[in-house]
Amino acid sequence: MANRLAGSLSPYLRQHADNPVHWQEWGSDALAEARDRDVPILLSIGYAACHWCHVMAHESFEDDATAAVMNTNFVCIKVDREERPDLDAVYMNATIAMTGQGGWPMTCFLTPDGEPFYCGTYYPSAPRGGMPSFTQLLGAITDTWRHRRDDVAKAAAAIVAELQRSSGGLPPGARTVDPQLLDAAAAAVAVDEDRVHGGFGGAPKFPPSNLLEGLLRGYERTGASETLGLVERTAEAMARGGIHDQLGGGFARYSVDSGWVVPHFEKMLYDNALLLRVYAHLARITDSPVPRRVTEGIVEFLFRDLRTDEGCFASALDADTDGVEGLTYAWTPQQLVAVLGDEDGAWAAELFAVTEAGTFESGTSVLQLPADPAEPERFDTVCARLFAARQDRPQPGRDDKVVTAWNGMAVTGLVEAGLALGRPDWIDAAATCARALLNLHLVEGRLRRTSLGGSVGTPAGVLDDHGALITALLALYQATGDAHWLEPARTLADLALTHFADPDRPGSWFDTAHDAQQLVARPRDPVDGATPSGASLITEAMLSLAAVVDDGARYAEAARASLSDASLLLERAPRSAGHWLTVAEAAVRGPIQVAVVGGGELLEVARRRAPGGSLVVGGDPESSALFADRPLVDGAPAAYVCRGFVCDRPVTSVPKLREALAAR
8 A cells, every 4th residue: 555645636635645654535445445454544634724734744644653553553544624625524523522622633533434433633743731642542542443342333323423413404593584683693793892902702813704794784784883893993903913914915814812913824715805805895885095905915915826827716825834834924123124224124123013022933023014104105115125025035835726615705805896996907807717617617517626737626516615606606797797607607506406405494505415425424514604604605696696687586585595594693693604694784685786777887886886795787778687677768877776676766877876875
């Protein structure tokens, strides 16, 4: 036997192709080998940008003696959690059930049927902090497997029963999704705000992207200044903190402290796609320079650091550079002076809060921007010189894998940002990405999850892939008026209804298709996390699609049933329902539909002024179902503003359109 990862299309798996461990990918052959050898499976799940995944790999998986123990006593399987979110979800739930917490690297021991009987996360190469060494754990698992097989069977049966029970979905919600529920959700969220540092809760602190977008839409509906203030405080705190790359744009995955000072340095596509949507929305409704600057910086980061040859976007930049966390990004005062000279170096140190003691490790600091510079031109020059110097440093690795869902989120963010800031080139880039996804990731009528270097992977698309891509295609339809984006959106929606909807429980969705590879439990998690849940994403897609096609009743009913099913989350755990709040805010307003016949200035104003979640489309009379019986008015362009099934009289002037869009 030998390591079998060299041919993988996952950069994370390829990182382990030279390990002495006999890794292989998940599949029926691996499970069959475990049965034939009568040994347990050692399942290791991680991702390319994960710091502690690299640590465990260096300590244990690259060690010949440890690898020999693994190879002799286990079938060793490596999984990229971003490529196989279904496996990650099932075994993460098992890990949390067994230990009370989860994370990556995830280390699970399974029977040859894939049933987990012992799970954990990182294990050190030597005993530390009450944890056994990894080899001690391997010995204990092997001994238990050989001599206490009944205990293994009992543990596996118990955890599988719990996994199957928890995959039954949430209890049905009893509350109607109405403005009162959404107002109560916003109020409950506000109670948890960190009024000192922004955001919610303590360290580690993650950008609450989904929640901020939902709250922004709530502000547009209610005009509640306290809601806007909460969003502005959090958005500005993140923008000024070390979690935001002050030189290169974009955000790291999370802050290790409550003040957004020191990031965990990996930069994920999904975070930046979701934050792009939020900051562009905030820039549009406040016309504030900070969110505008942040929006432009995120797009610059995406185009410069993550764009692939196909015009899509890579998954992430690594947390480590040459095995050192933060090596690319941290500075000392002396390093600033070396690049900028004494005067500008001292000025930059004060501006970016770079101290002798340091805010990070070994006297280094992560750049922050506590206040705007008094000399903007000098600031721009200093940033450019520092960034150029930083580019000469060793750079973090990039995970080139293209994930359908995350690219769909990026397309939506780019379209909405392009409309908000008047950047048609961003919309063009979004269209290039979407075309590449459709050309490469749709294979024989079904959606795939990933590709690498123009070669599509074998993992099937999951629910969030469908939902995010549909919404992206509909965003492009609205921005361009090109109806050819509608056909694939409708095709994907029909696929989702056929393969992911629970036929026994309308409004509930599985995260994997009914004909996907069968696991010990079929994942179903409607809770929003760092990314929106597949269920909330597909609900957004169904709601939007229903508003722009002439036969949208089945999509509208799917959205209605899904929101009803999720009302329990909005009522009892709104911080874990950020994207549900985003979708619900659109739904309770109709959603708002604006059909602009004849285009021109009316269409431009509608696209920039309509509340988040509105459907805005321009076109010629009778050019599509949305324009049926909606003619020009006295030969002039006209805007038809509707909320659900109720439409205002058409308006032909910009002031009247602004008035109609501002109506609550």
